[in-house]
Amino acid sequence: MAGDATRVRVGVNGSVYTAPAGTDTPDDVNEALHVDFEDLGYVSEDGVTQTISSDSNVIKAWGGDTVRTIQTSHDYTLALTLIETSAATARVYYGDDEATDAEIKVKGDQGYRGAWVFDVFDGDVGMRIVVPDGQVSERGDVSYRTEEAIGYPITITCYPDGDGVKAYIYRDDDLS
Numbered sequence: 001m002a003g004d005a006t007r008v009r010v011g012v013n014g015s016v017y018t019a020p021a022g023t024d025t026p027d028d029v030n031e032a033l034h035v036d037f038e039d040l041g042y043v044s045e046d047g048v049t050q051t052i053s054s055d056s057n058v059i060k061a062w063g064g065d066t067v068r069t070i071q072t073s074h075d076y077t078l079a080l081t082l083i084e085t086s087a088a089t090a091r092v093y094y095g096d097d098e099a100t101d102a103e104i105k106v107k108g109d110q111g112y113r114g115a116w117v118f119d120v121f122d123g124d125v126g127m128r129i130v131v132p133d134g135q136v137s138e139r140g141d142v143s144y145r146t147e148e149a150i151g152y153p154i155t156i157t158c159y160p161d162g163d164g165v166k167a168y169i170y171r172d173d174d175l176s
Contacts, residue, residue: 014120029128029170041084076166081151093152111136130168133159
């Protein structure tokens with residue numbers, strides 16, 4: 001079977017939105033977002049990195065043959081660096097629900113938790129990653145330097161919804 005170059009996709013650009021936990025999330029790539037979703041602005045040129053990781057336990061039979069492997073954990077995370085400084089990014093990065101453009105309170109509270117939507121575009125072809133329940137579980141270092149934008153690196157751990165789904169990926173290109 002020959003390859004099809006028209007099916008090679010790149011994440012040229014996109015948008016990241018978040019809303020309070022429990023906000024209705026879209027069911028396809030084109031559905032309008034609920035009014036509670038906030039656009040988090042520019043993301044660094046590194047884009048968004050999806051990581052799926054799992055651990056397993058290997059069961060061996062007498063004599064050493066592997067006879068079964070049991071998955072013992074599964075994680076789905078999305079990592080990105082927000083480079084637009086705003087009240088919305090401050091609320092997400094610092095976990096300060098009351099952050100404004102003028103004041104941010106740095107406390108030891110749990111990371112921001114809410115619904116997330118990641119729209120990824122390659123020309124007129126789009127993909128939407130919808131996370132009904134995700135929490136900022138890691139925050140990277142913020143550097144204040146002359147030669148680069150101030151960035152707010154975050155990793156979002158995605159939790160299963162009532163159907164056991166951590167993320168829904170919707171596409172508008174035909175995969176048949």
